[in-house]
Amino acid sequence: MPNPTAAMLVIGDEILSGRTRDSNMHHLANELTRVGIDLKEVRVVGDEADQIVAAVQALSGAFDHVFTSGGIGPTHDDITADCVAQAFDRHIDVRDDARKLLTEAYTARGVEVTEARLRMARIPDDAALIENPVSTAPGFTVENVHVMAGVPAVFEAMVASVLPKLTGGTPLLSQTWRVMQPEGDIAGPLRALAEEYDDLSFGSYPFSLNGVFGANVVVRGTDGGRLDAAMVKLQEVFPSA
Amino acid sequence: MPNPTAAMLVIGDEILSGRTRDSNMHHLANELTRVGIDLKEVRVVGDEADQIVAAVQALSGAFDHVFTSGGIGPTHDDITADCVAQAFDRHIDVRDDARKLLTEAYTARGVEVTEARLRMARIPDDAALIENPVSTAPGFTVENVHVMAGVPAVFEAMVASVLPKLTGGTPLLSQTWRVMQPEGDIAGPLRALAEEYDDLSFGSYPFSLNGVFGANVVVRGTDGGRLDAAMVKLQEVFPSA
Numbered sequence: 238m239p240n241p242t243a244a245m246l247v248i249g250d251e252i253l254s255g256r257t258r259d260s261n262m263h264h265l266a267n268e269l270t271r272v273g274i275d276l277k278e279v280r281v282v283g284d285e286a287d288q289i290v291a292a293v294q295a296l297s298g299a300f301d302h303v304f305t306s307g308g309i310g311p312t313h314d315d316i317t318a319d320c321v322a323q324a325f326d327r328h329i330d331v332r333d334d335a336r337k338l339l340t341e342a343y344t345a346r347g348v349e350v351t352e353a354r355l356r357m358a359r360i361p362d363d364a365a366l367i368e369n370p371v372s373t374a375p376g377f378t379v380e381n382v383h384v385m386a387g388v389p390a391v392f393e394a395m396v397a398s399v400l401p402k403l404t405g406g407t408p409l410l411s412q413t414w415r416v417m418q419p420e421g422d423i424a425g426p427l428r429a430l431a432e433e434y435d436d437l438s439f440g441s442y443p444f445s446l447n448g449v450f451g452a453n454v455v456v457r458g459t460d461g462g463r464l465d466a467a468m469v470k471l472q473e474v475f476p477s478a
Numbered sequence: 479m480p481n482p483t484a485a486m487l488v489i490g491d492e493i494l495s496g497r498t499r500d501s502n503m504h505h506l507a508n509e510l511t512r513v514g515i516d517l518k519e520v521r522v523v524g525d526e527a528d529q530i531v532a533a534v535q536a537l538s539g540a541f542d543h544v545f546t547s548g549g550i551g552p553t554h555d556d557i558t559a560d561c562v563a564q565a566f567d568r569h570i571d572v573r574d575d576a577r578k579l580l581t582e583a584y585t586a587r588g589v590e591v592t593e594a595r596l597r598m599a600r601i602p603d604d605a606a607l608i609e610n611p612v613s614t615a616p617g618f619t620v621e622n623v624h625v626m627a628g629v630p631a632v633f634e635a636m637v638a639s640v641l642p643k644l645t646g647g648t649p650l651l652s653q654t655w656r657v658m659q660p661e662g663d664i665a666g667p668l669r670a671l672a673e674e675y676d677d678l679s680f681g682s683y684p685f686s687l688n689g690v691f692g693a694n695v696v697v698r699g700t701d702g703g704r705l706d707a708a709m710v711k712l713q714e715v716f717p718s719a
Contacts, residue, residue, distance in 0.1 A: 280522075
């Protein structure tokens, strides 16, 4: 059975302007690989409702899961929750269960429950809450879309909350072999290997080290036995430097 | 007149699997902001022809410029050039001008011109070459799509080659002043300056150097005269160490 597929939607003007360097994509990519869900596409869009709604609809229809990051904070430019509700034509308002979570946490910390903070309790009807062990304000899941915060520590905690609930496929295994020859020299033999082991994928990632050109060849697949066999062959074709 | 718009398309399985952390998006975002082109969307897709072709067509139709990174090397998984040709229904083959560039550079370095290396001279008809001062193999521009390498040093050099040829909006200017005082000490006077020059933006980027705290203050704006005036004031308020 093929692995489930996923897309990520990163939301925020600050990424597109270069002000902030996104790190959530790299984190999610690694976590999904670990549990056997294939990340097939990432989109980054700004804080514009039309773009967010269109991207949620397109990605939700094309992939098994969609993970969003960003735009669920307390300020006026945090419009992700409303856009996701609109994408699925769901009603959205401050919801009692989320309000209770926030009120209890803020009261315990002696923090005032302002109207701005209560924006973070706006949850679409019938959405399931995603736990936020870092700062309480929850994410949520509507249909196949998992809506999470952009702050890396919170995003990572929410990913850890939501992933165990999803049905993963077969984990992708990978092995790497470092070849100290220029990529142009190894391309021919590598293509022949990739054709022989056509159930595996062969990636070649060139580097230059102290003026010497080389490439890391990464072989990926779900069958450990086939992977081992391909690595033996690879090491015969390109003996270690 | 509004600024021109742009999208970026990052191509490569290694980004989606988490093996490689993309840095080209952050670089391009900053460069476009500098020249007054608004980056509106980024997509990351794998080495799959259908996805690449569809993304090129969608982004090329929706934005003034599209910048791609990745998939133009010598190996079998480098399919970007062919996909871009397909997206615009253009013929593609090894082109004489690109072959000449590569042959001369390789010959000068005593490197063999293999069939694999010549893949990097595959250029769609009527595309304009993008100079690659790092490793010769060129990028190219077809219609409004600028096709560049994924290796960061090469990507950045190609961006530097192509950006001056595009019509930008109003360039964003910036000047930096290094203040050898802890950020907490400069925050008050800096805020007063930011309020006085409210058409400029003031960023403070703290650092610690050999145990001494300081901050780089970056002032940004589109009016060079105002920027100069603000810098004079800034240097009065925070004299050089």
